[in-house]
Amino acid sequence: MGKKHQKHPSSPPVVNPDMIEDEAAAEMQAGRFRKARDLYKTLCKQNRDKYLPGLIEANRLLAVQLMEKGQLPEAQQVIAYLKTIAPASELLLLELEGALAANDWAGGFECALGLLSRSGSRLEGQPAKLAADALVLSFADREAIARLPEPFQSELSVIHEALRGISEMRYEQVQEMIRPLARGSIFASWKMLVKALLAFYGGDAPKAKVLFNQLPAGGLIERAGRTFGLFLGIPHPTLMPAACQLLRVPELAAPLCRADEAWQKQRFIDSYKELRVVPGFPSLQPNLAGALSDFYMKACALLPTPFFWPYVSYFDRLSLQKGFKNDDESWLVYRMLLLEMEKDPGDAPLDVLCREFIKRIPAKDPLKNKIASMVLARSGAYFAKEEAAFGFGAYESDLRDADKAIELLEESIALDPTNLSAHLKLLDVYDVENLKSERNRLLDKMTALFPRSKAVMLRAGSECVARKTWGKGLDYLQRARDLDTLDPEPPRKLVDALTKMARQYYEKGTLAKGRHGFERAYQYALPSETDFDRGSVFLKAKQAMLELVYGDEAIGRKLRDEARGESGSVPALRLFEWIYYRSLSRKLRQRSVFIESLDKAPRPVNAFERRSLCLMLDYAAACVGEYALYSELNYVSECLQPVAGKDFTSEEALDLIPLLSGKPDFSPIVKTLINTGLKHDPKHPRFRFYKLSNETRGRFDHRQIELNAIRDEAVKRGDSATIKLVASVLDSFRHERGQHELPDWDEPEAPPSGEDIARMIPPQIIADMLKKVSAMNDAEFDDFRQQTLEKMPAEFFEVLFGEMNRQRKGRSGARR
Amino acid sequence: MNPFLILRLSPDATDADIRRAYLDGIRQCPPERDAERFQAISQAYEQIRDESKRLQYRLFDMTSPGMTLGEVVQKYCVAVSPPKPLEFELMKTFLRSCLTK
Structure with missing residues (x-):
């Protein structure tokens, strides 16, 4: 007897098919096609006719999903199963997608051919687009294309021929070729791409931009268009691999993607390593590999602080182990290390690094010596920088390492005697170190080597004038002037040299030579009331004093009266005369009875004269020293009495306060000016700023909230001068704190997490x-x-x- | 971005080559047509116009060509735009590669 089939003791629970169908629909909606397929399978067991379409659709979508994920064998399995349940017509499209995903171009062509043969011109939407893509990408031969029905056969040939024409730069021919292609054709979007490519390669960037933007969204046509868009400045972060194809560097595509991913995850060294395996990277050439190498070697400034040293250390280790991939890498790494260490050397031996870098210069490079000289000069300049040093209870300025600086700069000059900046820097070092004979020898050499350098001529001229070698000094300064007639510095120095020379002649009694010196100085004079060195009025006043003291009294009086007549501010000129008179030889000065003392000088009558007087006082302090001024201070104080008596306008007050601030003799006047200004307008931002500055003696410590309020008021009133003043104070705070971003002082700075x-x-x-x-x-x-x-x-x-x-x-x- | 790239020159270009490339560049891209490109060309020329500046750039320039790798590629593409058309075989490869998302 056969074994009797035994019924299961407990029958499965009866589930409502509608509920399962709802669940399957929900799974489909959520993109969980595998689960949906299983549910439809269960349903099909109950009613195959009703639920078969759902099962087919779930399987189709699952296959597409697997293909998109690159799981082709799994997708093939699903398609194989579909072949057992779905009608052949529905399978074709899926097979086409599968073929394209597997890069089976011939298979794709066959599927597209099948689709077109069955549906013909009725094919539209996504199937039509896919068929067109498959046909174009197959780049099939003539015999294969001949199997297509018309008009697809001729249209496909046109697209292929157009793409070939673009490659061969037959743009006009291509333009004519694609014209007849109908708008309703399945190849219409390919026609649009061809048109955009024609504009792009034809150099019509605006038109190309428009055409690339009009390409249908989704699919390969859009991706191709966007890749070309990169070249027109339309950014797209995910198209780097395709761009590598267009740039003929396909070998960079995949490593570049991985490198980018690593960089975004802050694995900066890994990112570099991803590209380092690519042949030709790193590179110094002006190509994509070169640009990427440049990025990595200049990226230090972009790195968050905790990543900076690990990143630099990686390259430092490469240099210590001499593990460079190629010569370009060794050059780039040493260059980066040298420039980065220069910012914060710590214990790094900068000069050793500099010499290592020099070793990397190719021996056959015709500029080898020049390059080495520039590198040495740069390192020399680093050691020649002044930095604060503590000595005898006060901070003093000292060079970082004068001996090393001199050694490097001299070596630099020996390698390239035309290196001007190395010469100038060495001259500075000799100056600071007070090596006079070395400096003079170098300067003589420089005047012969660099006769066309304005900087050298000015330095040599000033040096000669200081040594009272007038002829040579004036010659150098004149040459500097001839080299750049627009620069005000050479004529300023010329006037200074000529007046000093003339004074020497006056003092020696050779009046004719003295007068000749002034005649030459007048050539460079300016009609200025505020340029106390070059202003013609002041030059005349100087000559007048010299004539009165050492020369012809009549000429002196005449010149003095002329100057006073021409001057727009006689009180300031009188102060100038007095200061110059004071600087003359005391012995001779006492013999003079022609100079009037300041007691009898006129008082200023308007704001301009008062301002000029204040400026002159600053000039006097610069000439003879602030502590040597006594009668001058009294004179200016008396002249400003009307201001202390509140006889002034706001404009004048704002003009005078910065000129008088910091001078104890004038602090009552400054206070009066500020208080009166604030009385008229209590919210006036500039007066408030000056008051704050006065109270804090210019330190502004812990007064940031008030500064912010002043800035806000200035912004409200459009007072750009005050905004600038406050901004400069805020900048100095930022500088002191060494911060890149200034925190908002109203809110406490967030501590690090x-x-x-x-x-x-x-x-x-x-x-x-x-x-x-x-x-x-x-x-x-x-x-x-x-x-x-x-x-x-x-x-x-x-x-x-x-x-x-x-x-x-x-x-x-x-x-x- | 590397000024030699922007002016489409080799690194051993002479003063004359550079000036010619600069003049050609600004003739093709006057400021009213493409202000950005004009500015890039002018800046590139200033960076390498004579031997001393070229050496300064080669040795001491530390300006990063971009903030990210994507930006470097983007800027590079703009600098060499328009590139020469791809040969037909490469064009096929490129179009086929666009199929991949």
Whole structure:
């Protein structure tokens, strides 16, 4: 007897098919096609006719999904199953997608051919687009194309021929070729791409931009268009691989994607390593590999602070191990190290690094010596920088390493005697180190070597004038002037030299030569009331004083009266005369009876004269020293009495305050000016700024909120001068703090987060701490926690030990 | 971006080559037509117009060509735009590669 089939003791629960169908629909909606397929399978067992379309659709979508994920064997399995349940017509489209995903161009062509043969001109939408793409991408031969029905056969040939024409730069021919292609053709979007390519390669960027933007969205045509768009400045982050194809560097495509991904995840060194395996990278050539190499070697400034040293250290290790991939890499790395270390050398031996870099210059480079000289000069300039040094209870200025600077700069000059900046820098070092004979020898050499250099001529001229070698000095200064007639510096120095020379002649009694010197100086004079060196009035006043003291009294009086007649501010001129008179030889000066003292000088009558007087006082302080002024200060104080008596306008007050600030003799006047200004307008931003400056003696410490309020008021009133003043103070604060971004002072600066701090600590130290903590018992941990929280931000503690703390609590809870 | 790239020159270009490339560049891209490109060409010329400046650029320039790799590629593409058309075989490869998302 056969074994009797035994019925299962408990029959499966009866489930409502509608509920399963709803569930399947929901799964489809959510993109979980595998689950939906299984549900439809169950449903088909109950009613195949009703649920078969759902099963087919779920399988189709699953196959597409698998293809998109690149799981082609799995997709093939699903398609094989579909072949057993779906009618052939529905399978073709899926097979076409499968063929394209598998890069089976011939297979794709066959599927597209099948689709077109069945549907013909009725094919539209996504199937039509896919068929067109498959046909074009097959780049099939004539015989294969001949199997297509018309008009597809001729249209496809046109597209292929057009693409070939673009490659061969037959643009006009291509233009004519594609004209007849109908708008309703399945190849219409390919026609649009061809038109856009014609505009792009034809150099009509605006038209190309428009055409690329009009390409149908989704699919390969759009992706191709967007890749070309990169060249027109339309950014698209995901098209780097396709761009590499267009740039003829397909070997860079995949590593570049990986490198970009690593860079975005802040794995900066890994990112470099991804590209380092590509042949031809790094490179110094002006190509894509060169641009990418440039990026990595100049990226230090872009890195977040905790990543800076690890990044530089990687390249430093490469240099120490001499593990360079090629010569270009060694050049780029040494260059980067040299320039980065220069910013913050620490213990790095900059001069050694500089010499290592020089070794990397190719021997056959015709500019080898020039390059080496420039590098040495740069390092020399680094050591020649002045920095504050502590000595005898005060800060003094000193060079970083004068001996090293001289050594490097001399070596630089020996390698390239035409290196002007190295010469100038060495001259500065000799100056600071007071090596006079070396400086003079170098300067003589420089005047012969660089006769066309304005800087050298000015330096040599000034040096000669200081040594009273008038002829040579004036010659150099004149040459500097001839080299650049627009620069005001050479004529200023010429006037200065000529007046000093003339004064010497006057003092010696050779009046004719003295007068001739002034005649030459007048050639460079300016009709200025505020240029006390070059202003013609002041030159005349100087000559007048010299004539009155050493020369012809009549000429002196005449010149003095002329100057006073021409001057727009006689009180200031009188002060100038007095100061110049004071600077003349005391012995001779006492013999003079022609100079009137300041007591009898006129007082200013208007704001312009008062302002000129204040400017002249500053000039006097610069000439003879602030502490040598006495009668001059009295004179100016008397002249400003009307201002102290509140006889002034706001404009004049705003003009005078900066000129008088910082001079103790005038502080009552400054206070009067500020208080009167604020009385008229209590919110006036500039007067408020000056008041604050006066109160804090220009330090502004802890007054940022007031400064912000002043700035806001100035912005409200459109007072750009005050905005600039406040901004300069804020800038100086920022500079002092060494910050890139100025925090808003109204709100306290956010402290770094626990995670930020944790990132800054080397992982090894954190690992050790965690190891110690994990060995503690609960009591020890509580002690440790209490002690640590006194020194460590709670947030940081949470980042490091939070998880451990929770685990402990969990364990103790379980024990209880 | 590398000024030699922008002016489409080899790194061993002479003063005369550079000036010619600069003049050609601004003739093709006057400021009223493409202000950005005009500015890029002018800046590139200033960076390498004579031997001393070229050496300065080669040795000491630390201006990054972009903030990210994507930006470098983008700027590079703009600098060499329009590139020469691809040969037909490469064109096929390029179009086929666009199929991949």
